[in-house]
Each structure stands twice: as C-alpha cells, then as structure tokens.
Amino acid sequence: MLRKVRVAVSSAVIMAMASTLGATAQTPDTITIGYTGPLSGGAAAYGLDVQHGLQMAVDELNAAGGVKVGGKKTTFKLVSLDDQYRPPNAVANAKQLSQQNNAVIVFCPHSGGILAMQAMNEKSSPKFLIGAYSSEPAILKQDNHLTVMTPPSYDAYFKPFIGIEMKRFGKKLGLLATTSAYGKAWADGFRKAWEAAGGTVTGDYGVDYNTTTDFSGAVTKALNDKPDVMLVGGPSQPTGLVIKSARNQGYKGGFAMMDQAKFEQVEDVAPIAQLEGTVGIIPFKDFGPGVGQFIPRYNAKFGTSRQANAEVGLNYETMHVFAAAIALANSTDPAAIMAKVERAAKSLPGTYRIADINGLSKTGHLLIRSVAAVVNKGKFEPVPVPFTE
C-alpha cells in the first residue's frame, strides 16, 4: 500500500515535468536568443551583467522593428536560464533552450560551459550558434564552426604589457595572480612571454582571490623577493586590495593587471595614486566609438546603481552583430548566419560599436580591438593592443 503512494508521487512528478513540454511552441515571428549563465550563487553579478547587455540589444532591436527574415519582420526574445556556473547545467540549459524554445543562438559566459556546449552541439540536433563570452583559447581549438567567441584572447595583452612594464620598472617579475584556472593560465603564459623578452621571474605567490581574507601575507612574501613588476589580477575588487596592500607595504614598482580585473572597479578599492604604473584593459568609458552613447542609454534602462562595464558592452555589441548577420543571411539557420557574421561585424554601425571590430577569424573569434591603458601621472593612457590571429 505504501509503495503505491510513493510510486504515485514519483510518477505524478514525472508527468508534471512531461506536461511542460508541449507548453511553449515557437511563434514563427520571433527569434529566440538563449542565455545560460550564473544568475544565482557567487558569480551572479557577472552573469547578470552579461544578461543586461544582451537584453539591452534585444530591446533596442525590437524597438526598431526587428529584422527582416524571409520578407517578414521578425523580433527577438531573450530567454535566460541559470546554470550556477556549472558546465553540466549549462549543457542542460542549452539543450532546453534549443529544443524547447527553438533558440538560434545560445550565449554562455564561462569557458567550462562553452566547451561542454561545443561538445554537445556536435552531436545533438537542432544545432545552434554559441555566443561564447570567454577569452579561453581552448574554445577556438575545438574546431567548432558554430562558435563565435567575443573577448580578445588574453595572450594578446602579453606583448604590450611587457613592453611597457619592463621598460619602465625593470626585468624582475613576481606572479601574484589569482589561482583560478584562468588566473593560472594567464600567469603561465605571461611568465613565458616575460622570460622570452629577457626578464626574470622571482617566484609565484598566487593565492585564491575569492577565499583570501587578508592579502598582506602573500604580498609580504612577494615583496621579500624585491620584484620590479608584479602580475596581479582576478576579480576586480580583490585585485584592488592586493595593489593597495603592496603599496601600503612600500612597493614602488609596476603592476601588470590581468584582463579579468577592470580599472573602474579596482579604483573603488585602490585610489588612482596607488595604481601609478599599472597596465590593464582600458576603463569601459574609453573602450570605443559607441560607448559614449551607450552608457547613458544603459543607465536610463537599468539605473546607475550598477555601472556598465565590458561584460555588458561586449555582449551587447555581439548581439547586434548576430542580428545583422541574421538579416544578411535572411535565414535563421545557424550555419547560414555564421557565414554572414564576418560581414555583419565589419559593417556594424558606429552606435553599436562598443569596441572596434575588424571581422572574424577562421576559428570563430571576433576580431575585437581591445585597448589597454597604463596609469601615467594619475591619468589613463591608451595602449594599443594588436589584433590577434
């Protein structure tokens, strides 16, 4: 008897889950844009930034009447699902977005999820385009022809960063980046490039920026070996704390800052005076031609409590590139769209150009011109970063 109830409950759940299947059929005059990212948990702020950028682009496109596909005006709809930063959840979400919501493009802002989605997209159908927001080079090496990766590969920064810092401060480098996978990859690459440029490395003092309460210990250890330049970086605010702690302990050298950290947020913690001689990616407001108009629009829509940043802006821009590619392809077939991305990128109107784009690489990398900046006498001076590939 009691089993009966147990079974009844479990089958009821199964049925309830099954019943949701037929609920949403695609309306032919909307194109669904999927998004899976961390909307809860520790990385939720990051996930929400990306979502805001996409939402803004979608709303603007719709306000302008959408795009013409097959002679018909078509609007966009953004459907977001939370994956808590977990790759398997991202894959499950991507499947749902593609199969249930008929999403043509699925955006994802973390490398684990993107790599997993690429593997899955090879096998399952219907296929979809992956909007990859990550600078993990492995994504480009998967030979997946339906992935468009937005941010510049981090190795693009090595040369300009090293050029500036080595010249200004000296040849001894200390590594104090976060110990996340990304941070470690960054530090490894940077170390090799530094040594190739004739520098020496005093040691690796990396700590986990997410769990460390007081950075003084790690900084003390790093400074004890008297480096001229330190590689720092991780989430922006902790990066600020590291810089501040180093300056407090009397460090006079320079900082090379990983692209994960953003000057405008680092500044909340470490004042500009302490950032003297630091090189990193340029503050968002100086990104490119479209930013000036974008920020007021963004603030009008989402308020000023959260500042627009690179995550918001670059995803916004990528969404516009995709929309233009759909219009050019005159189709919602992923491969057809993919074929037009390069042209769409090159012809993107200036208002949408948060950063300058010069096309698409063969591996699916948007050739976005990133701009770095160095703090010189209390001012941000732009530093050109060459296109990669």
Place this chain on the structure above:
Amino acid sequence: MLLQVRNVTKRFGGLTAVDDVSFDVPAGHIKAIIGPNGAGKSTLFHLISGYHPATRGTLTFEGAEITHLPMHEIARRGIARTFQTTSLFSHQTVLDNATMGYRMHAATNVFDALLRTPRARREETESREAAYEALRFAGIAPLANRIAGSIPQEAQKRLAIAIAVAAKPKLVLLDEPVAGVTSEETVEHAELIRHMANEGYTICLVEHKMTLVMGLADSIVVLHHGKKIAEGTPAEISADPAVIEAYLGAATHA
C-alpha cells in the same frame, strides 16, 4: 569453572568503583550480585562483558583469559548480557531484535546479501528460527512483528532476555532484570530465569529485589563500596551481620 574473576579493580579518575573483587561462577549456577546503590555491581558487569576495561585483575572464561578483549569478542566467546535500563533496538521489530542476538552466528556479508547466495538464504532461515525460538522461550512470540519500543515494559524486559538467549551463550549476565516491574510480574520473571537455568544457561544477575534473589540464587556475592564483603548461600547472606549493616546502616536498631 566457567568464569573466574580474580582481583578485579576499576578506577574512574579518583573513584574506585570496583576494588579487588574475586569470585567464581561454576557452570549451571545462578550467581547473584547484590549490594546497595553505588556499590559497583553494574560496573562489575561492565568489566566482565568488556564494556569497560579493568584497571587491574584478570577475567578467565572457560580457562581462557578475556580481560582485555573487546566487548563483541567477549560476546562471541559466549557471554551475553542485558543492561540495567532495558536496552533494546527500540525502532526495530521484536523479531529483528532477537535476530540481532543471533547475528554473530551468521557470516552473511554484503555480497551474500546482494547475490542471494545459498549461505545468505540458509542463514536467513537459521536466524529467523533461532529468533523465534528465543522469543518463544521468553514467552513473547506473539509480539514478533510489533516495534520493540511500543510493547509493554514487562514484555520489553522479556525481549532483552530473548536477545541474550538468541545469542546461544554459555553465561548470561542479567543487570536488574525486574527493576520497575510489579510484584506479580516479578514472580513470572523469576520463573523465566529459573527456566533459563534449567535449560543449562549459567546466570549471573544483579538485583535489588531481595525476594527474587533469595528465591533464585545458588550463591550470592555482596558488594559494598566496590569491595566484596560477603559471599555465600542465601541463608548465610541474610544472617551475615556485615551485610545487614551495609544495607540498614550503622545505626542498626533492629
């Protein structure tokens, strides 16, 4: 001699709970251990059953020393026990309780259970039969499928004995088997214990109810402040002045 207790001492911190106690339990005997509250009777049981290690002294069972064996090993040698506050597997059925008493005689392991090996099936039947037999022995077979915690107090005490009997021991230690039982039930319990002795179990019991002890025991050990102050037949003990003083206090007016 089935059990030999030699110069056994137990200290807890500064307190000497059992102090240099020696006695023998011959096979087939009913031995009672009495004494006022706090005299060290239960501690003595804990030492024999291996629940506490003895500080000093030796325990010999069937000629082999068992002083430092772990509790389950002592049980496997053939010493079963009950606890002072009736101790059962109170969320399991009465039958399962008795089955656990027999458990050590079954070698079934996880793989037997998963593969339903002949051994698992055979032992399953054996345990069930042994358990039923023990329940019948204790007179509670009709309660077999009830949850142990829900049966009456008196039946719980019988179940405690059934668990001990199911272990097929040579020596049974009964710690206050009739505490909190009415006088009529006490008589029935005395019969059960007598029945056990008749069936060949050697019994060692701690008890406060003198009527029960005097009627049952072949011999009695009296403890006071951890020391053995007397040993003898019930008649000898009830006439012993040291015993009377221990129980009734220094101011013996009677």
Place this chain on the structure above:
Amino acid sequence: MRRVLWIIAAAVAVAIPFLVPKTFYLQIVAGAYITAIAVYGLNVILGYTGLLNLGHAAFFGIGAYAVALLETKAGWPFWPALLAGCAASVVLGAMVGSVSLRTRGNYFAIFTAAVGVMIAIVFTNWQELTGGNIGIVNIPPPPSIGPLAFDGDVPKYYLVLGALALTILICRLVRHSLVGRTFVAIADNEDLARAAGIDVARVRLTAFMLSTFLAGLAGGMFAMYNGNLGPDQTGLDITFEQLLYLVIGGIGTIAGPLVGTLVLVGISHELQGMQQYRFLIFGPLLVLLVRFFPLGIAGGFSRLTARWAAR
C-alpha cells in the same frame, strides 16, 4: 501489490523517451536519476547507520574523475573505467572510513566535511591532472556493444536508468538482509549490538564503503552522461543539496531518495524563473521537516498508509 506499483513506476520510467519527443527533458530526468543514485549512497550511511558524511560529494567526484581521466588520458573504454571509478571510491572510502569512523556524531560530520573539502581543493588545484576549474571535457561515450550504440541521449538515458535500478535493487536487498538490519540496529543501540557480539566498527565500515560505492557509481554515470566534469560537482554545497533531497524524500526509506530528488528537481525546474529564490523556501522547509516531519515524504506517506491499513 507493492511489486506491481514498482513495476508501474519502472514502466513509466522506461516509456519516458517515447512519451517525450525532446531530449533536453530526458537530460533533466537522467540528471535527477544520477543525483538520486548519490542520494541513495548518502541514505546508506545516514539513513541506515545514522552517520552524516558531509564529504559525500567528494566521493562522487572520485568516481567521476576516475572515469573521466581513465577515459580521456589513459584511453580506457567506459565500462572498465566505471568499475575502476567505483573501486577508487570504495578504496578511498575504506581509508577515510577506517579513520573517520573512530569519531562520532558531530565530530564525524566535521571530519568528513574537512576531508571532502580537501579532496575538492585537490580537484581544483591539481590542474595538470584535473584541468582545474574548467575540468575535463569530451569524455567519450561508452563503446557500442554489438549493434547497441550508447552515443545518444536515449541510450544514455537507459544506461542511467539501469544504474538507478541497480542502485535501488542493491539498497533493497541490503536493507532487508541480515547485513542491512545490522546497520540499523547499530544506529539504534550501539552498546547492545556490541553486547550481541557484533563488530560495530567493521559493520560501520561496510556501510561506509557501500555508501561510497554508490557515490562513485553516481559520479561515473555523471561523467559518462554529461561528457564533461568540473570540481564544482564535488563541494560541500553539493553534499548539502543531496542532504536536502534525502531529508525531503525520507531518510532511511527505500523510495525516499528517488522521490525527494525527483520532486525537488521537478520543482526547481518548474520554478526556473525563481532559481535565485528557491533556497529561501527550501532552507526553512528543511528546518520545518526535521522538526515536524523527520521521516520526509516517503516516511510520512508510509505512516499515513499504515494508519489507513490499521482502520
């Protein structure tokens, strides 16, 4: 009667791929099955022997990483890799168990939590082996057996369902055997069990190893099903989540782990938009359950039906 109902449930489970045309839905159900296998493992140690292993997800991780690494780095096929994964989890379980089981109650929970966190730290930091935070991708599917290919959502679903069925079978067989009854008896009254000649330490270790076996099995199935793996599946928060499923489903019951997992995964899925908020409900729910309804859904219903039967 009971058997009939289990068969009906099994039939529904088998029919699901035919009832639902879209595979993303299979993925959710299969994901729930895999979690349920791990929750069954947690049930063996917590529900049967009363010990809370807060490092449970780490054993899940051991199984998962073993399968993933053996497949991707050593080129092993799935099946031997799965066996090795389960074995690795059990061996580590025996090692951790033989030490941690000397502690009791709260100490055991804290001890295992520390072990679990350390294992997770190793998964995260040993990048050369585990790929760090990104983890391992492109774990190949099981090789075909004759005409049977496992490279696809539906066959994989059936593999996972098979593993779940095996798990439930194992739990049922063990729980009702002398071994399983000894587990619960020890949790009930340790001293009496010792007095009955039961080697409590050994029995506890057996339960711990069985529990870690199921965790390892779940991990291996996870690696196979998803084809990718990261350290975030092995942390304390995952153990906490599994604990939530178990408590809601019913600690110590046979149906509880499955019911609890399906119900909560189902609810979570239905409340997609409320992802952020769901723990605002689940948290207090957990508190209320342990206070008023410690037997969970399965235990509560069996109590209710027992009352009906008594009428």
Place this chain on the structure above:
Amino acid sequence: MHLFFQELLNGLVVGSLYALVALGLALVYGTMQIPNFAHGHLYMLGAYVAFFGVTVAHVGYWPAMLLAIVVLALVGVVLERLVFRPLRNAPEVNTIIAAVGVLFFLQTLAQVWFGGDYRVFPTPYDKVVHFAGLVATQQQLIVIAAAAVLMVALFWFLKRTLTGATIEAVAQNRAGAALVGIDPNRVSMMVFAISAGLAAAAATLIASISLISPSMGFTVILKAFAIIVLGGMGSVPGAIIGAYILAFAESFGGTYISSNYQDAIAFGVLVLILTFKPTGLFAKGT
C-alpha cells in the same frame, strides 16, 4: 628575519578574525552541543548590517559595529528560539540538517537582497603605520587590538560575573543549572546572542581590510570548525589558541611552502588531529 616578523604580524591579524568567529562557534557548541553550520553566515550578515550602517545610515564606523552586534544578537536569539531549541532532544544529525537549512536561507537572502557583487567597506583608519621595520595599516592594528579587547571582555564576563557563570553552569550541567533556578532556555538564547554578536564584531572589523560578499561566510565556517576541534570542541581558551595557531600555520605555510594550497592547511590540520585523537585535542575524558 624581517619576512618572518612581518608574516607574524599578518598572521596576528587573521588570527584575531578567526578567534572572534571561532569563539562564538565554540560558545554555542560548548553550551548546547550545537554545531552551528550557519555561524559563518551570521558573520556575513553582520558585515552587511555594518556596511549599510556606514554607507546608507551614515552612522560612523563604531556605531555601525554596535548596530551590527545588536541586530545579529537578535537574529541569534530568533534562531535559538525557532530552530535549535525545538531540536534539543532530537538526534545530533537533525541539528546539523537544520543548521544547513538556515545556511541555505541566509546565503540566498544575502544574494537576493544585496546582490553578488563585492562591496567595499569604507574605513576611516586607512593610514599606514611603520614601526621597527614592519608595516601595518591602522585598521590591521585595530583588528588586533579590538579582538583582544573583546576577548578579554568575554573572559571577564564568563569568569567574573554571575550571569557569565550561568553560561558555564548550563554548559557543564543543564539539569543542575535548572535546579539552582537558572532558566537554561534563557541562557541558551543569551549564548546565541553573544555568539552572533561576536561574529558581527569580527565581520565589521575585517570587512574594512577585506571585502564583503554573500559567500564570505562559507570560506570562514569550516576553518572555524577546524579551530574549535583543534582547541577542544567548546573550549573558549582553546578556540582562541586554536585560531592563532591556524592563522600562523596558514601565514607561514603560505610563505615557506606554497600559497596555492594555503586553504587546505586548515583542513589538513583538522583531519590529522581527528585521526590521532578522535574526540579532538583537550577533550575531556568520558
């Protein structure tokens, strides 16, 4: 040698933080045997209360700390009354499960209310102090000093006042305490209030040299458990000693061994201790 002393100073700062958090955990465990897995989240909540006190209510640093202590003390009382008291006689495991429920709730609450961003706590004491070749910010020195003051105050309260003695009385013998007319339930609430208040004070102190985020509780709670196991579950002086030992182990381990596995040191220490002493260091014999 300079490195050694500078790291000693750094360890002292972190140790002070650990001590305050672990103290509250030890007090609750020692008095009621409740392993409060949500304690770290009370600490996190305290940081947010102080943060909003400073940035929204503009009450100043010290009043904000006081505000955080008071608010968290109230939260502690509510937790005791609604969650833990009803489970007094339940199995130990149920208490842990309930604590996990509270943890889920507080973590999500913080995320929904405050968002996942790091918050930067403004401190009025940002100057750098040099002495004997060592460097520290004023705030770091304040952390060390304030933690010391709080610990001395707690000690004085426990050892020198009758109300403090009631806590020790309930810890050592709940029934005995009831028999002399102490209400053990009120003492339990008081202990939770003190415990959560200490966590709030610790959070306010450290927030101004670190950052605030909803996940800050998770990183500290397991370390706090490692500490109280190290110090003998429930022992107040043990928790303090354990906290500094662990902080120095991390600080020097990070310096002289590897910083990558710095976080694993706490758990390694914990596992080692329980391996050789299953009831923890300094545990009373049974």
Place this chain on the structure above:
Amino acid sequence: MLEIKNLGVRYGAASPALEGVDLTVRPGECVTLLGANGSGKTSLFCALSGLIPSTGQIRFEEREIGRMRPAAIVALGIAQCPEGRQLFPDLSVEKNLRLGAYVGRRDRRGTEAALERVCTLFPDVRDKLRSPAGALSGGQQQMVAIGRALMARPKLLLLDEPSLGLAPKLVEATLDAVAEINRAGTMVLLAEQNAYAALSIAHRGYVLANGRVVLEGSASALQQNELVKKAFIGA
C-alpha cells in the same frame, strides 16, 4: 507546608513511574522517603522541582506549583540536592555555591551570610573553595551539593540519596548535617536507601514501591516494621 495529592508521572508508553501518590511535609518536619531502586523516589523529586511533567496536585504554602518552571519553584523556596549531585564540575566550589544562590542574587548580604553558614556547617568545603568541584572526593562533592541547595535559603530542602556512594563514616556525618539543617527550621524531604540511618533523623517516613506509597508512619513505627526489614534485606 508541602501537600502532594494523587501525583502521577509517566514516561512515554511505559507503565507509570508514579501513581496516586499522597504525601505531606509539615513545617519543621524531616520526612524520609524509603524504597528500592526504581521505586519512584527520583521521579517524585524531579516532579517536585518541575523537571518533569506530572499529573495531580502539588501545593506548597497554599500555592499550586505542579505546572511551574524549575526556576520559579526554586524561587518559592524549594531547593533540591539531586541524585548524582549534578554539580558544575569545572567551576570552583565557591562558584558552585554562589550559583546556588542564583534566585536570591539581588540580596548580596544574604548570599554572603548563606555562604558563611555553609562553610560553618561543612568545614571541609571552606578549605576547597577555590578548587574545581569535580576534583573533590565523593564525600566533599556531596557536601558541596547540599551546600549549594542551602545557598538558595530554601524553606523545603529535597535530598535525593545524599549518602549514595559515601563511606559509612561520611554517611553518618552527612545525615548529622541534615538533622542540623532541619533543627534550624528547614523542612526536609529525604530519600534514602539506608533505611535505618534515615529513620534515625526523620520524624516520619513513607515507603514507595513500584511508584505507589505502600506504607507510611512515624519514624519509630517504621523502624519496627517487618515489611521494611523484608523490603531491604529480604530477611
């Protein structure tokens, strides 16, 4: 004056620990409660102190106290020296004693006087004021336990087997102390196994068996009673 009518106590589904117990302690009296282990003495004391729920009536100085909390009962003037002493082992003897005066903590002078009185009554305790209570010998701990109950300046003192585990010499000393406390005007309800010793200092006595009062009478009458003899030594 303490009046108990029809008192019952039950733990779970088991047979009752106490049933239909009537008992009185009149002002100035020392009453002893005799009975074997498990006869219900400790349950009676716990019910009196409000530690366990009970049915029936418990009236103290015309007030019903059966539903009161332990702290309120202590405040009314009923203090218990419980079985097993229940001291705070890691606290100093002095702190143990001062906590005994917890309900009267506002009356500082009264507390000091009570402390002085306890030290006079038990000179051994005075020498050990600074030691942790757990480090004392069994007899000394018993003194501290009685002293702690006296610190509440009770009108009625409940003593549950104060001689438990004490050497015969100490039993006598303890009971002498109880007699002295009683002479000073405190009502005493004393549970003892050591029947004759207890009856020698009591005015009246009750015999409990299986949770019921089976016999009551004056101390001298009980001393002569065959049933008492039989119950305790089985002769």
